[in-house]
Amino acid sequence: MMRYFPPRWITALFRWFADPDTLEETEGDLLEMYAYWVGAVGLRKARWKYIFTVVRLLRPFAKHKRSKEYPQPFLFSHAMIRNYFKIAFRNLRQNKAYAIINVSGLMLGITCAMLIFMLVKYHLGFDRFHSKSDHIYRIVTEMHRDDIAYVGSVPSPLGKVFRNDYTFAEKVARIASFNEQLISVKTGNEVRKFKEEEGVAFAETEYFDIFNFPLSEGDYETALAEPNSVIVTERIAKKYFGSTHVINKTFRFDNRIDVTIKGVLRDLPETTDQKAEIFVSYPTLKQYNDWLASDDSWGGIQSSMQCYVRLRPGIAVSEVEKVFPAYVKRYRPESKNVHHYKLQPLSDIHFNARYGGTMEKRNLWILSVIGTFLIITACVNFINLATAQTLKLSKEVGVRKVLGSGRGQLFWQFIAQTSLITGIATLASVLITMLVLPYFNQLFETRIRLDFLSDWQLFVFLAGLMVLVTLFAGSYPGLIIARFQPIMALKGKLSQQNIGGFNTRRALIITQFAISQILIIGMIVIAKQMHYSQQSDLGFVKDAVVMLPIASEPGAAKTVKNQLQQIAGVENVSLCFDAPASDNNWGTTPYYDNRSEEEAFRITMRPADQDYVKTFGLKVLAGRNIFPSDTTREFLVNETFARKLNLASSTEVLGKQLRVNGNMTGLIVGVIKDFHDTSFHEDINPICISSASDRYASYAVKINLGNMPATMAAIEKVWSKTHPDEIYEYEFLNDQIASFYDTEALMLTLIQIFSSIAVFIGCLGLYGLVSFMAVQKTKEIGIRKVLGSSINQILWIFGKEFVLLIVFAFCIAAPVAWWLMRGWLKDFKFRIELGAWIFALSIFITLGIAALTVLFKSFRAATMDPVKSLRNE
Amino acid sequence: MKRTFLGEFEEVVLLTVAILGEEAYGVTVTQELEQKTGRSVGFSTVHTTLQRMEEKGLLSSKMGGATAERGGRRKRFFTVTAFGRKALQEVKQVREELWNALPPQTLQLMGG
Numbered sequence: 005m006m007r008y009f010p011p012r013w014i015t016a017l018f019r020w021f022a023d024p025d026t027l028e029e030t031e032g033d034l035l036e037m038y039a040y041w042v043g044a045v046g047l048r049k050a051r052w053k054y055i056f057t058v059v060r061l062l063r064p065f066a067k068h069k070r071s072k073e074y075p076q077p078f079l080f081s082h083a084m085i086r087n088y089f090k091i092a093f094r095n096l097r098q099n100k101a102y103a104i105i106n107v108s109g110l111m112l113g114i115t116c117a118m119l120i121f122m123l124v125k126y127h128l129g130f131d132r133f134h135s136k137s138d139h140i141y142r143i144v145t146e147m148h149r150d151d152i153a154y155v156g157s158v159p160s161p162l163g164k165v166f167r168n169d170y171t172f173a174e175k176v177a178r179i180a181s182f183n184e185q186l187i188s189v190k191t192g193n194e195v196r197k198f199k200e201e202e203g204v205a206f207a208e209t210e211y212f213d214i215f216n217f218p219l220s221e222g223d224y225e226t227a228l229a230e231p232n233s234v235i236v237t238e239r240i241a242k243k244y245f246g247s248t249h250v251i252n253k254t255f256r257f258d259n260r261i262d263v264t265i266k267g268v269l270r271d272l273p274e275t276t277d278q279k280a281e282i283f284v285s286y287p288t289l290k291q292y293n294d295w296l297a298s299d300d301s302w303g304g305i306q307s308s309m310q311c312y313v314r315l316r317p318g319i320a321v322s323e324v325e326k327v328f329p330a331y332v333k334r335y336r337p338e339s340k341n342v343h344h345y346k347l348q349p350l351s352d353i354h355f356n357a358r359y360g361g362t363m364e365k366r367n368l369w370i371l372s373v374i375g376t377f378l379i380i381t382a383c384v385n386f387i388n389l390a391t392a393q394t395l396k397l398s399k400e401v402g403v404r405k406v407l408g409s410g411r412g413q414l415f416w417q418f419i420a421q422t423s424l425i426t427g428i429a430t431l432a433s434v435l436i437t438m439l440v441l442p443y444f445n446q447l448f449e450t451r452i453r454l455d456f457l458s459d460w461q462l463f464v465f466l467a468g469l470m471v472l473v474t475l476f477a478g479s480y481p482g483l484i485i486a487r488f489q490p491i492m493a494l495k496g497k498l499s500q501q502n503i504g505g506f507n508t509r510r511a512l513i514i515t516q517f518a519i520s521q522i523l524i525i526g527m528i529v530i531a532k533q534m535h536y537s538q539q540s541d542l543g544f545v546k547d548a549v550v551m552l553p554i555a556s557e558p559g560a561a562k563t564v565k566n567q568l569q570q571i572a573g574v575e576n577v578s579l580c581f582d583a584p585a586s587d588n589n590w591g592t593t594p595y596y597d598n599r600s601e602e603e604a605f606r607i608t609m610r611p612a613d614q615d616y617v618k619t620f621g622l623k624v625l626a627g628r629n630i631f632p633s634d635t636t637r638e639f640l641v642n643e644t645f646a647r648k649l650n651l652a653s654s655t656e657v658l659g660k661q662l663r664v665n666g667n668m669t670g671l672i673v674g675v676i677k678d679f680h681d682t683s684f685h686e687d688i689n690p691i692c693i694s695s696a697s698d699r700y701a702s703y704a705v706k707i708n709l710g711n712m713p714a715t716m717a718a719i720e721k722v723w724s725k726t727h728p729d730e731i732y733e734y735e736f737l738n739d740q741i742a743s744f745y746d747t748e749a750l751m752l753t754l755i756q757i758f759s760s761i762a763v764f765i766g767c768l769g770l771y772g773l774v775s776f777m778a779v780q781k782t783k784e785i786g787i788r789k790v791l792g793s794s795i796n797q798i799l800w801i802f803g804k805e806f807v808l809l810i811v812f813a814f815c816i817a818a819p820v821a822w823w824l825m826r827g828w829l830k831d832f833k834f835r836i837e838l839g840a841w842i843f844a845l846s847i848f849i850t851l852g853i854a855a856l857t858v859l860f861k862s863f864r865a866a867t868m869d870p871v872k873s874l875r876n877e
Numbered sequence: 878m879k880r881t882f883l884g885e886f887e888e889v890v891l892l893t894v895a896i897l898g899e900e901a902y903g904v905t906v907t908q909e910l911e912q913k914t915g916r917s918v919g920f921s922t923v924h925t926t927l928q929r930m931e932e933k934g935l936l937s938s939k940m941g942g943a944t945a946e947r948g949g950r951r952k953r954f955f956t957v958t959a960f961g962r963k964a965l966q967e968v969k970q971v972r973e974e975l976w977n978a979l980p981p982q983t984l985q986l987m988g989g
Binding site: 026028029030031032033034035036037040057060061 | 902908951
């Protein structure tokens, strides 16, 4: 009867726009009418009639009016949700091992993500609270020689002339800060001494206009106007005087300058790079460092002198930077060291390592990526285990489907179950975070607090993370469950094939192990490089050398040296500026022989007496050591120095005249073998050693490790006796050198923690997968055993699967890790090779750990009595 | 308004549904109307009228069983409700009263 079909497009149109309540019968009626019309008026007319009728029947805005014949309960109704959670809770209680594995995996991931989030947020919040902080800049210097050096400071007169000459800035403030200051507070007859790590800053009044640090007592406009006046924070006031009402109290610093407190600052917030807590008025600087305070100290830059400006609104940075070259031309016309002054935004100061920023943005990125990785691994883990578990749920799902549950409901039911697990994991991680936060703060030298009430961002992050993890981890297993055929599910005939996705789970395991192996390779490389930097021969003796500060007149230092040498356990003592390797660098440009111009390279000065070579075991290659002297008469230079002079042979320098630092002149008497004078991040610099007793700052004491405690006690006694006004401090050279690599050491600790967590989570996943496989293969194993398989052969069934997965993961991880670590090593001028053994070790470690995990579970499956497994039908 | 106003077309459709009894649905009503009245009747008009009268309570409807023809789509069968029957009665009564009130000579003029 239905030989003729109306045009399809018009039927489709009808389906779209007809009244949904009467769609079905009308469509049927129309079909019948069409056939009738074809018979009555012919095909052509029938089509037109059909189209015309359809158009007249369109009801584009009609909605359902009639209720469905079977009302559907609302998916998110109160009762249903309660039911979802009840069932979820029962399921978890039934599979405790599964629940524990899942919760702990997610908990670790979420904890790490939370800590990393707090850390990143903490660092991004630095110096954000100053008013108009977008307009605040620091003037910094690029020093162009044959290479470019970057310093965060400027010649001290620059701030003053810039303020007087131009109107770009609303406020200009100079601040000169000096770390490690000795403070003496006199109360009655008693003098108490404090060593201030962050030291003392000489600040101009405008500093407090630019930076938003409110005073609790006094007025900053007047407090810093006079010489010898000072503003301290409440913390310092309490420390020195036990009270915050300390106006007009006095103390002394550096054992020579007396200051009177004229103002008290509220304690500085944690998140600022302005660390000084004692602000001395700028006119006082004259007494402390005359050269720095003078108006024509354009010759050099001291890192202590910083200059901050707040530009007027609408002034462009480029506009300001254009006027700086004029100063260089006027005040430094001769120098080969060409200064380029730049404006560095306040928001960049914390992150730009070039100018001494403490936390590079790159590191924050790395951490964030690692955090994301860990969350992904945890989710993957969950997906893996949950999918393996779905078979256990098949009866429940079957019954639900028969009773009329839709796919949507089953899916959301599973999501509810997942959210229960995520919820428990999140709560647990908040608790763990509270516990580990103190250690975390110690590790990162931060003061992060966990406070949900004031920190809404953290709250939102955590809630968002929870939802995201729930959806990401729950969707795939949820979809699989919703797809079950009810008949198969009820009959218990669902098997691996039906839930499918074994390959999906393989891919997930591979992802996990690829991530773990990248982290492991990273860990090995960093550890190896750290070991290399600290254990390889630096070209001088660094073990058993104690560095003590010289804190008295140069004359007295010699006496102390002699007394130190008398001590039984002391082998050698040298008076010097600093150890051979040090980041306390004094650079200058040399004039060599009778060449008329200064050389184009920068050298590092290491003033020291004649015992320096002996104490540090330096090798004199040509010529001789310097003779004892108080003034500069003779120089030792290193091989790099000689090479940079472009001479035919390094011995040519012997007997030639050298002038450094403007006024130090003498003959070169010896060439010493190159040694590492800074960290392995940098090349070996040209070095110049000469006697200059007014420059000595340290005693380098080489001791015999035999009777160390007694020796150390004797050294302290000698030192304290001659420096009664000072606090005794010492440092082993080894530790000093280790501190060059603080960032790397931190990175190593972190990556160790993170890679163990990643491996641990990975193993949880593996364990889950093996358990699942063991159940699946019960019959197969039984049959194999009956037919005479040995335990080893059966273990290999499991083994080969995972060996394959790990090798696969390795193939992904190795190139990625190679690329990443090559980039990391580029920061080092002296670095290890990325040898094949590193990669071999990483896969070996992974295989070992995985083997332990797999063996544990598969051994039970392999040793099971085949009678039991085969009878179980 | 005391009585439901029944339009001419509505009246005819309602009567047809009553005539068809168990078999009254969109298609049969349309075809029956065409045959009985001899004029071309639009399906859409009939459909709309049926819907409207159901809303007014003159008709009630029920879905039939699945059919093998018309792609398995079910039919919506209409039956006249008690209220519908009453409305028809009233219309008929009004007509009869009017006819009865007609003077006999006028009736003759019309050839009746």
